[in-house]
Amino acid sequence: MKLSFPPKIQNALGMKESVAVKGESVKNDYKEYEIHFKVPMNHLSTSELQAIEMYYEGYDLLILGDAQHPAGTFHNIIQIVKEHGAKMDLER
Secondary structure, three states: OEEEOOHHHHHHHOOOEOOOOOOOOOOOOOOOOOOOOOOOOOOOOHHHHHHHHHOOOOOEEEEEOOOOOEEEEEOOHHHHHHHHHHHHHHHO
């Protein structure tokens, strides 16, 4: 899995995508994941860091296949997580 950054964030970070994080293979079922992507930000100014913290639109989660090529994409993943989390709270 990789996290693809929106253009506004790509310019600040100097990178288009995160480093790949290996996940467990899944067949015919689903898995719940908590993924942590480490992105170097020590070169950013305080204002750039604040802008990144406030900007949630356009991050895509890329699901990679065996050859490290995208096999699927969850577009705007932060919004999906927010909606899923709200739904989970309502079901409790």
